Amino acid sequence: MTTVLDLAALATTAFGLVAAAVVLASARRLVPALAVLLDFLTAAGLLRLAGDPDWSTIAAAAAVIAVRKLVTAGLRASQPG
Amino acid sequence: MDTTAELLPESALREAVDLLVRLVEAAGALIIFVGAVWAFGRFLLTMVRGAGPDRRFNRIRLTLGRFLALGLEFQLAGDVLRTAVAPSFTEIGQLAAIAAIRTALNFFLSREIAAERAEIERERRKETDGSRAPAEPV
Numbered sequence: 001m002t003t004v005l006d007l008a009a010l011a012t013t014a015f016g017l018v019a020a021a022v023v024l025a026s027a028r029r030l031v032p033a034l035a036v037l038l039d040f041l042t043a044a045g046l047l048r049l050a051g052d053p054d055w056s057t058i059a060a061a062a063a064v065i066a067v068r069k070l071v072t073a074g075l076r077a078s079q080p081g
Numbered sequence: 082m083d084t085t086a087e088l089l090p091e092s093a094l095r096e097a098v099d100l101l102v103r104l105v106e107a108a109g110a111l112i113i114f115v116g117a118v119w120a121f122g123r124f125l126l127t128m129v130r131g132a133g134p135d136r137r138f139n140r141i142r143l144t145l146g147r148f149l150a151l152g153l154e155f156q157l158a159g160d161v162l163r164t165a166v167a168p169s170f171t172e173i174g175q176l177a178a179i180a181a182i183r184t185a186l187n188f189f190l191s192r193e194i195a196a197e198r199a200e201i202e203r204e205r206r207k208e209t210d211g212s213r214a215p216a217e218p219v
Contacts, residue, residue, distance in 0.1 A: 008110065015118070018121070047113055
């Protein structure tokens, strides 16, 4: 099951990269593209947490989620209006 | 005491809980992955149909967030089940760390979903008011 989950997480990361590129090309703005990428990366982190994770996997998932929260908060704060 | 041990040995309980945990966690992971695939397809469709307003992207993100929250609920259910059998302190510690991460993320996701939904509603109301209002004289 762990291999399947790893593959699913990898696929989700790839989806996120492509989707962020699509949003960047369509909207021509960095902020929505970054938000989309972070959403997909969170999904990938959650998939990695399923199964039997060791401490390093847990720490990596926590770091990704913390970074995501920081960046999202930063983006919200820097948006005008 | 012996009768109880014979009726429900600890190893059988552990195996049963382990199977349930795997099933529930697999369901959660499947929901998250399906959400990611769905959102990916929608982003591609949006691009093929031509660049729309940001609101369309926000709607897709909102639905992806809902999938993530639902998957997280399943995974949290798996964590709760796992507390029924936790043999060592290392496993209990890992379980606590994972449950804390999932609970915190679920909390933040719910707040983000509520904020996005309010923003979409506000924009929709603004558009409706704009289309109803008479044209201003130049």
